Amino acid sequence: MTARPAAALPGVWGLTTAVPASAGAAVAVSGAGSPARPDDAALRERVRAALSAVWGEDPGPLGLARRCPACGSGEHGAPRLTGLPAGRRVLVSLSGVADDDGAPLRVAAWWTPGPAPAPPGSGLGLDLERIDAPALAAPDGLGGVGFSTAERTWLAGLAPADRPAARARLWTRKEALVKAAGTGFTGDPADVPALSPGPGDAVVDLGQELLRAAGLPPAVRGALALRVPTR
Template sequence: MSKTRKTTPAGVVFRAFPDGPADDSLLDPAELERAGAMQPAVRTSFVSGRAAQRQFAAELLGVHAADLRCDYSCPRCGTGPGLSHGRPGYARSGVRLPLLLSLSRAAGWTLVAAVVSPPPGLRLGVDIEDPSATGFPGFGDIALTEAERRALLGCPDEDLPLERARLWARKEAWLKMTGEGLLVPPGTVDVLSRPGISDPGAAATGLPSRLVAAVALG
């Protein structure tokens, strides 16, 4: 895992790392229960991501990772120590810690975005995408608005996967930020020039240049 913090002008800090074996002793019981129901490859990615997210959070807050407890929140399921999905968060000694987090996984990599001591009401969403996964027939009809499809007209064939992935990453980041997720049809969310979304490159995120990232803050 890279130990370098990557920061945007808006104060979002990134940490990117490849999937691999991880110490699951840092995970809470709810996380371990969820991991236990997964296929081996998915479980490795999940455990690796959660462990790294916790270690990154501890580093940013200046506490021990083993002292953190999950404090996730979901618009539909609420909050509580038994929750292992939704908006990431951590508590220490029963007190929720001042840190916004968002995590995304794709193509063997995980990206965690964070904002330390955020102002009240601030929300964060991050997403990474592999352009090679956007080439299936009908992608535009499912994922893009009419305006976005028009914007891609005339785009060279070799550039289309990258541009499609960029739009998809922006949609995912935005819907993570709002908490709606894919309950909202992505083809109804126009992100061509939506305020609050940016496209950090490899220099900002630490990801391989073949992957695309987007972050939403608002």
């Protein structure tokens, strides 16, 4: 699979450790201005700790808020950090996946630019999938409808035992790219180019060592995409 090198993802980025997904009552998140799930609060604190280590200073209380650009709802949409220190820019993205016992986990990815500020419209997208998920394990699942002709041809050239992991890689790239764009899928997923992302998009496959360090099981694959609009 062709992939842009990790160096194509500028700035500094990382993953938090996984937290159990919670469907419990909402709790107030400092600085967010609106309620958030308890696991949102846990992920926000992990991101804050990571930024503190990168910047060499405590960024202070942060919030994690959402706003859907289509309907204006604060219940869904791309997440964003609030309460950042003046002059700091951070992008975040969240993704969920099941552990080996079927319990849901959630992880946050974060990215902060280098000396040059990120232009307006920049976005970050994280996606995690299990290679043994029914939709990816069988060729008549997502592979039958979500991949382009070129992607299906590439998959067909692999050994059958390698195809579930490869399907997961392709699909996580697609999900990460549309999340970085801030749109989600607006048309046929096959039209999202997983093998060769377009101008302004960079995507990296997350290595197994990084995913294990985040507390995720061996069956998980992931991708992180960054969109920086080109002039």
